[in-house]
Amino acid sequence: MSASRVCALSDLEQDAAIRVEVDGVPMAVVLDSNGEVHAIGDTCTHGDISLAEGFVDGDTLECWAHGSAFSLRTGKPLNLPAYEPVPVYAVTIEGDDVLIDPTVTKK
Ligand code: FES
Numbered sequence: 452m453s454a455s456r457v458c459a460l461s462d463l464e465q466d467a468a469i470r471v472e473v474d475g476v477p478m479a480v481v482l483d484s485n486g487e488v489h490a491i492g493d494t495c496t497h498g499d500i501s502l503a504e505g506f507v508d509g510d511t512l513e514c515w516a517h518g519s520a521f522s523l524r525t526g527k528p529l530n531l532p533a534y535e536p537v538p539v540y541a542v543t544i545e546g547d548d549v550l551i552d553p554t555v556t557k558k
Pocket residue numbers: 495496497498499500514515516517518519532533
């Protein structure tokens with residue numbers, strides 16, 4: 452499987468997350484304050500909550516429901532109640548296109 456275009460780079464707001472689906476796989480895509488784009492699994496591992504509805508802080512994305520913050524680099528939750536990581540997907544930028552292959556996880 453090859454990477455699919457999920458959005459334009461210019462669609463992303465700094466320090467905000469959007470939810471995308473690639474081949475049925477939900478992901479939260481974040482442009483961090485360093486200009487780096489991250490993609491992690493969108494479903495919080497503590498409950499059925501979209502992480503894209505949460506809060507970006509540095510290189511973490513915090514679930515709004517109970518406050519677990521997930522690393523955008525490793526997918527690991529940095530605090531309870533979530534204790535299972537979410538997948539981290541490789542992101543490719545081509546011009547203004549953000550491409551993600553849901554079969555390629557970094558962690
Ligand atoms: S549902 Fe995300 S921390 Fe509880």
